[in-house]
Amino acid sequence: MVFLEHTLQTTRAYVNSRPKSERKAYGQFFTMGTGAMFMSKLFNVNLEKECLNILDAGAGTGILTSAMVDQLLALGFKGKICVTCYENDSNVLPVLYGNLEEIANNVKQFEYRVIAENFLTCQPFGGFFQEEAKYDLVIGNPPYKKIPIEASEAQHMKEVCHGAPNLYFLFMAMSIQQLKEEGQLVYIIPRSWTSGAYFERFRKWLFARTVIEHIHLFGSRDKVFNGESVLQETMIIKIRKTKQRPRSIKMTFSETSDFNNISSISVPYDTIVSNNNYVYLVTNKKEIRCLDSLKTLDHTLVADGLRMKTGLVVDFRTREVLRNEPDSPNTYPLLYSQHIKNGKIIWPVGKENEYICTENKALLQENANYVFVKRLTAKEERRRLQCGIYLKREYPNYKYISTQNKINYILCQEEEEALGVYCLLNSSIYDLYYRILNGSTQVNSTEINMMPVPDKHTIAEMGKMLKGKELSTEMCDKILSAWIK
Template sequence: MMKLLDYVINKTNEYIENMPKSLRKRYGQFFTSKETASFMAGLFVLPSNKQSLKILDAGAGSGILSVALIEELHSHNQINHIELVCYENDTNIITLLEDNLNWVSKHSNIDVDYEIRTENYITSQVFEYNNWLGANPTPEKFDLIIGNPPYMKIGKDAPEAKAMPDVCYGAPNLYFLFTAMGVFNLKPNAEMVYIIPRSWTSGAYFKKFRQKLLNECVLEHIHLFESRDKVFDKESVLQETIIIKIKKSNEKLEKVCITTTQSSRDFESISTFWAPYDTIVSGADKYVYLATNSSEIKTLELVNTWSYTLPKLGIPMKTGLTVDFRNRETLRNKAEDNAVPLFYSQHIQNGKVIFPIGKENEYIVTDKQGLLQDNANYLFVKRFTAKEEHRRLQCGVYLSRVYPKYKQISTQNKINFIGGLRNLSECIIYGLYVLFNSTLYDDYYRILNGSTQVNSTEINAMPVPPMDVIESMGKNLIAEHDTSVQSCDKILRSFICETDRGSKRYFERIASAG
């Protein structure tokens, strides 16, 4: 007899072939592969004292994850009854979901009672979630929750956003609202397995969500895919996606399991790493660092030896001031009266800021003070790099004395900058260059953020040395007359305690690689 999951996968493939992707994308609808669904279902640790389980699949689609979990439960002899609740409000797929669950319930070795709810998963629970039902609300709770929620941004005034104000900041994405509501729907000590983008793991945008999730639950398992374009079967999705397993508990974990595969089809060749929980989940903002080996853990530990941040030092990283396409009337191709330099990422070359380079629109004429900044010393950092580029952090030193004719300058918003204070010495700028041009800080940022964008919020959360150490690093770099990565690594190494073998091995590794 055909396996339950194979049947549903075949029916789903027929649906995909007949339903335009543009229509499915409107609902944020991407289907989980068979192998991924089976892996997710296998992550649950079942309660040992139960014969009946209540399961939730919100955004159920065609039922792939529900059926993968039912099939997994066939191997657990103590489970003889399942109460399954599926939320799905896409009218295009509800009939398929109904047909699939009906077929599975008739062919399963376990008694399956299923219910399909077509109302909005988020807004239908707004009263329970916000405790608007009085002193004794009875919200529905589940033993197991599995899900592949919709990935779709909504407006900050959307009903779903207004329903969950405690986790929203700006215009949210449905996937993390589904995840937060899933936490609400979990019984104490119950487990949830979701496949979601990794974007929530850092940054201010997801701060409230991270704090709620990781204050109420523990993160037991993270699975990473090395190829971001091979996660969803028959789909072209470039979103970097991870699988997480959480448990609704306040217990203190020492380790979190981090597994990695190349794609959604090779779970036979899986690598496993047990990482220190407090290193992976760190700080008041609950950043989640996706380290996959002991070398990356050492990277985090070395940077975390410092206790300052750029904002604490009074020099936060900021984003460039001028959005050029919104200020076309102010742009100039050549110098003229009252024009000042407008710096782009192209001006950052081999650790220096080169100007002019004959680029279009590299001057600006404006009296808008919001577009201008003092001609002071800065470290410029590119905001965007290509995925295949060797480094994420690419920076250049800007010294005001090189351009004495200008009192002010401007920066395009595709670069970030640190500095701008009149009393910020060249040594400090060169010291900042040592940090951000080093392998250590580039590795750290890659672990923190998987995207190709350098986010000032995340840079400002990274630990840095005190100002006197940064200044000393800069003096060393100036004396070296060598701004290469290797030189920065050598200088940084001399300021980091190397009494343990792990630190020595880290620097030996990057030296040999360089």
């Protein structure tokens, strides 16, 4: 760790000299030394090669490059080490140059170049671009920052963009394009790309060109970037540029970035990378069994007309129509996540603004049978999917109701249907499935709609079995066990 330790010292001095708000504006969070060493050790290096061409895009102060050099020297690599660093932050460039010079002055086989341009827009991407790939190995900690779809980077890389993209996966895509066939990439990135509509194009693009070989997950969100207060579900991923799928993916797990007490499991490739191009991040055999049980189901909620949608009312934008008491005939119940209690909707509860007074149909929905699901939960809560049943017969005086946008809802035609959907979402297996699929604390309707479920008839039969019984997870699990093993 000779060069890495030197680079970490200069990085600490740089960090102490710059306000955190300035670095956050760039999405700039530096890799910890332990993380850099772990990442550098994931590569399978051919020690017989005469030259290794390495890319460090968004190089920052050169932490990852320093770790790579330390690792290659420790392995006894005798060939040339040719590193290309992209970095266009003028504040950090002097630190990067100094650290690279430190290596070059002590390692004769080391060569470097720094390209002080925008990594994403200074070179072509996608389409019929056929420039020869340059790099054997790519290592990276890209910037984490959402950008508008109109941004030059997003417009330049339309092939992988949908909605407002994040710089990190654009860096990943451009890096993969620059990778030689059979080349390897190791990145530390958020896990948000593994599911959801925003990243669908990227996932399809990725899996048409590469395979995953290793994923490392962290138990704690706030200790991956030391001292940075980054509340981000983060992962380290190793990818190989090939179309030859391996039989399995190595999954490792540690609570924090000190990488103590790492657990490891080998998981069949098709369990992690599914046919719908979602990536399921499992850490133990219980989670594998969960996926194996549900992947036999070939229906989805949306296919059976049970589409989950997001609540209609953004309350701070519609204050003029909110009421604490009914004050006219066109005043209707406004439901919040606080009304979900023990599997039911309890309304009113004396909360502020529990009514909405409007005839604007965009803010109203029919008084029908629903399952409501909280959109936001705390990471520490026992369940990610927290839902309640709303039955129209219990509120017969209203033609319409409305929903605040911090809850999701599923419209059901019959009571048995609503009970059956609740039975699914309130079960242990579906809560576990969703935690595997999505590491965030937000319940995403797109992902819920694509979950594998029994057919609509079976869902109604489950509802019949639940009718009149307690709405506990234990009861839902018992009913589900008759159909899902």
